[in-house]
Amino acid sequence: MSIAIQASDLDHPRIDGTRVYLKELLKRFGKIEPAEHFLIYHKGVFNPLLAPPRFDNYVVKTLSFPWAWMQTRFSYELFMEKPETLFLPIQASPLFLPKKTKIVATIHDLAFKKYPETFTFKNRLKLSLMLWLAVTKSHKLIAVSESTKKDLLSYFPTIDKEKIKVIHHGFDDAFFGMKIGEQDLNAGLGKYSLKPEEYVLYVGALQPRKNLVRLIGAFEIAKKSHPEMKLVLAGESAWLAEGIHEAINKSTHRRDIFDIGRLNFDDLRILYQGAKIFAFPSLYEGFGLPLLEAFASDVPVLTADNSSLREVADDAALYCQAESVDNMAAKLGELWQNESLRNELRAKGKSRLQHFSWDRCAKETLSYIRSEA
Secondary structure: OEEEEEOHHHHOOOOOHHHHHHHHHHHHHHHHOOOOEEEEEEOOOOOOOOOOOOOOOEEEEEOOOOOOOHHHHHHHHHHHHOOOEEEEOOOOOOOOOOOOOEEEEEEOOOHHHHOHHHOOHHHHHHHHHHHHHHHHHOOEEEEOOHHHHHHHHHHOOOOOHHHEEEOOOOOOHHHHOOOOOHHHHHHHHHOOOOOOOOEEEEEOOEOHHHOHHHHHHHHHHHHHHOOOOEEEEEOOEOOOOHHHHHHHHHOOOHHHEEEOOOOOHHHHHHHHHHOOEEEEOOOOOOOOHHHHHHHHOOOOEEEEOOOOHHHHHOOOOEEEOOOOHHHHHHHHHHHHHOHHHHHHHHHHHHHHHHHOOHHHHHHHHHHHHHOOO
């Protein structure tokens, strides 16, 4: 069987959960099925941090084209190659596809439908069209959580639910679970003028859906009782991030809010392991990969009680009301001062990780891609 994979997102300079998902699958597909023939398509130059490994059964096809790449150059190549199966990992599809090619697409989230105000009008139009194409063109769909499957069926009620398989993400335990020595941890944090156990950490893009303006407000309230507390935001600015930067700049505690921006994986691991609390108060997540990274890093987690977040974290996190700054501040303060609770959540986080792995995700995904059902 020849399996084509649309991998152009691995060229992107910004790293997010969907790109990590594809990176981790491609690290494993070639080993799981060494006799399988994989065609990996992208536009130009892989981001070095996302580039797939080289396997004898991987053929990487670089297709440069300046305009509407997926709908033009990529689509044309598919008609020339006529692969038996096409895997679309980023919930987007060409309009025109070879009739005999079986299509399998992953749906990550429907955030732009649930919270349209957190996206630009242009992005909403593009995401809506791409999702519609992925859903209508695919023979089978993968949802990254039961929550995403539920949302998908809500917005596309005519889909046969048997067409959708839930396959959870994994996590990189070998990387995030590797304990950093005290000296290296202090040196790594020193680059950012930070010390261990003195900050609350958020990891992810800076965009409205991540609820960071409320997190900043909650931090300001909690800091009244815990003046030593700092807040670290680790991630790149995405769309509509202006309000977040305005909230940072207007904060009376601006000097204790660290907007780190883009960083490499090694520094990310250092920030996780140095944090006293990991805060992830998102309004909506299709999965919430940073929760697993925090569990693996032995950091107690505060997250919102919505979408897929309880499905992923179960009893291993403290939950807050995403739309209540006061509630978020109270939970932040509670976790900050309660060492017993932090230790309990650390232990539960480690236990929760047993339910997730990239190896399992890759095996289930490839098995579903190859299946006849």
